[in-house]
Amino acid sequence: MSRTVGSHGPSTLAAIHEAGLQLIYEHGYEAMTLRQLARQVGLQAGSLYNHIETKQQLLFDLIHNHMIHLMEKLDEALEGAENPDDALRRFIAFHLIYHIEKKREVFIGSSEIRSLEPENQEKIVTQRRAYEDRLCAILDAGVEAEIFKIGDSRISTYAILAMLTGICTWYDPAGRVTQDELIKIHTALLIDGVSH
Amino acid sequence: MSRTVGSHGPSTLAAIHEAGLQLIYEHGYEAMTLRQLARQVGLQAGSLYNHIETKQQLLFDLIHNHMIHLMEKLDEALEGAENPDDALRRFIAFHLIYHIEKKREVFIGSSEIRSLEPENQEKIVTQRRAYEDRLCAILDAGVEAEIFKIGDSRISTYAILAMLTGICTWYDPAGRVTQDELIKIHTALLIDGVSH
Amino acid sequence: MSRTVGSHGPSTLAAIHEAGLQLIYEHGYEAMTLRQLARQVGLQAGSLYNHIETKQQLLFDLIHNHMIHLMEKLDEALEGAENPDDALRRFIAFHLIYHIEKKREVFIGSSEIRSLEPENQEKIVTQRRAYEDRLCAILDAGVEAEIFKIGDSRISTYAILAMLTGICTWYDPAGRVTQDELIKIHTALLIDGVSH
Amino acid sequence: MSRTVGSHGPSTLAAIHEAGLQLIYEHGYEAMTLRQLARQVGLQAGSLYNHIETKQQLLFDLIHNHMIHLMEKLDEALEGAENPDDALRRFIAFHLIYHIEKKREVFIGSSEIRSLEPENQEKIVTQRRAYEDRLCAILDAGVEAEIFKIGDSRISTYAILAMLTGICTWYDPAGRVTQDELIKIHTALLIDGVSH
């Protein structure tokens, strides 16, 4: 009826995922220890293996789940966009909010790709490319419609993503800037540049 | 001209730094072993200690040297800038070129800060802040001179740096885009935005 | 009855203590390696850490346990002594027997104090002083009662302890002298000196 | 003309011996490092090998020289003794003084015998036995002359030596007891015992 420490049932895996997320975010995959993780969840290290296959697989699951979720939410956000300008504004807003909320997942998803074994790495890279493609398609459509003027849509895609993703490195939800302002600032910067 | 096996002389440290750079770039600090590093340089693992103090100190030296070099080069690049617009263009060009050339140093300098011991970490963070301040000052000056229109100079600083730095994640010097084009694309994007 | 190879259960720690005692006695703390110790117990070196905290802590535990045991036994031995002469005779007998039986513990307890980290060292020195104090008190009481005539009780304490403790350096239980004779010889020597 | 740091000439060996003595006394043979020793003398570790054969040989030389010196001085001290009582008193006084003055040599000479390789160990043990024999002979002579009454001369020899040698564990030359008093106390204790 109640969920006790040294928890049982399906929630243990969730606890492991949550703790893994936090620990990898803080110390990095290599530096994180299964013993640390176990302690965090209230288990012995060996018991983790009743829930995960290997440390490597845990990392993959974390990133993989995140990528799937990211795509789903993006598609929801873009649904019903009326034109490339609208779509780009929606993309910017969605990406920022998501990257603030899922800061840790995002960070791990990009910084720990190199810790994945080649096969796992490939899968994630494919998923990531799909995400990038969404933005690239928006830019292309905007250029086609002569709403946007862009040097190179692929490069601009990377540049824009880099800028927007950068947020999870420094944004402090408790700081002086609200999420709305953040969106406005970035939208203005990307759509109109710094020029007066 | 070539690296002697079992290298001697003062160049050994240079070889260690070079190999360390490469290995940390590829595998990350935690994942790199001193045995790997030693093999790369043609030494036994223990012999490294004739040249470095500890693995941690090697990481710090690598990052620290890089930060000093970065600041020096930036100041050279900005010297003689005539106005904020000129300064911003110079900053963009410099940052991009530098981040392409010193891709590994830059990457390590940001991704491995968390692997530094607290004291070392603090030093680097201070240096990095000084670099950010240069860009922020340019933006502020541009706003003052009514050349730039910016939501928030500190946030814009982070956003711009994120975009420009992102380059070392994906840019391929052997690819289809020249450095000149890259600079043009980013400059246009940042100064005028995507709008037509 | 016999020590199982790759021993399990709570007796593993006991086996580690026993082997540690022997190895440190034979080779000294610095010279003993955990690999030696592990082999002796039938484990891999790393597995020792399921039972001990560190090599240093093992040394401390060995000495500390011994000191506690020593004091307990001494107090049992002195209980009910009728006068200083009786007490001194009891002390001599107890000390000799104990130092023959616990030869290794005693030896390590004095020769490896310098291998202890300062804090641990301090604790042991305190315990040892308590033991010395017992003898000193007996001497003082004897002088008070005009049964003993002694130059300086503190110095005599050290001198007597040195003599009695020396036994574990050379006594061979399988040799020609019985423990009883040993006690007689030392008691005579200390109480009456060599003079006729 | 002058003896500089990083000294030359025959005095370097002396400096190495002196430093080795001190370091082994403080940390033990195993725990002492040739790098420590070299630093103490103002050399690089490798340079020590211009003066010593090996670390082991250094230990042996230190102990061996000390044993030779000890025997020489003992024989000087006993020369001209008139009777066993006189000889015993001389022995006691000599042993105490010597063990106070050459505290470090004596300590090493007994505590580091186990660090000697078997052959070296044997040589030292032989020398030590010769020293013990001197005392045993005195006791035997005293018993023969019916001046001494002793349970077992060999055991008493060990017991007396243990007591007298113990001094270098605790005696503080700057303490409240003079060397003369020390001699008196020990002589009284050994010749007359504690009894009134």
Place this chain on the structure above:
DNA sequence: CATGAATGAGCCTTCATTCAT
């Protein structure tokens, strides 16, 4: 499912010793 204990590989670091310069 959880535990405690074991494994075996590996890590960073230290050390005595050697040797070209």
Place this chain on the structure above:
DNA sequence: CATGAATGAAGGCTCATTCAT
């Protein structure tokens, strides 16, 4: 003689993983 740098062996300790209970 001294140095700086190299070697190779080893040392204490950690870790992912396994498995009997």
